[in-house]
Amino acid sequence: MAAEPTKNKPMLYPWHHFVLLPALLVVTIYAIRRYVAVAGDDSEDSRLWFTLMALAVVSFGVLLLLRQHYALTLQDRIIRLEVRQQYFEATGQSLRPLENKLKLSQILALRFAGNAELPGLVQAAISENLSSKDIQARIQEFHFDHMRV
Secondary structure, eight states, X not given: OOOOOOSOOXXXXXXXXXXXXXXXXXXXXXXXXXXXXXXXXXXXXXXXXXXXXXXXXXXXXXXXXXXXXXXXXXHHXXXXXXXXXXXXXXXXXXXXXXXXXXXXXXXHHHTTSXXXXXXXXXXXXXHHTOOHHHHHHHOSSOOOOTTOO
């Protein structure tokens, strides 16, 4: 029996993967080549190509650093799952009905709480609209997250 193809496809951000990154790579390489050809001249051409090369290199670096944004977004999703699991283990109930009443910053702060105090902190965060700093201040059994990028 052949395996059925999955409907889940890799997520590609078209502007990033197919437009900006390739275009900026081409501009960066071209600007570097043109600057190397006129380097050492004290002319408008050499200053223009140096400026274009510097802008292209910096912009290319920024686009590459955008990958960090993707990693942090993934970590936020994983933390949501961890807090859901921890809440379920502590209470035997799902956090999903309460989750839409919590902000992401509150959920990120709740991950530091131990099992015993998590249910109370969730209720306090919802009823008192606690900030992430207020939630962390109330945590007695603090669990540090040393793996966050």
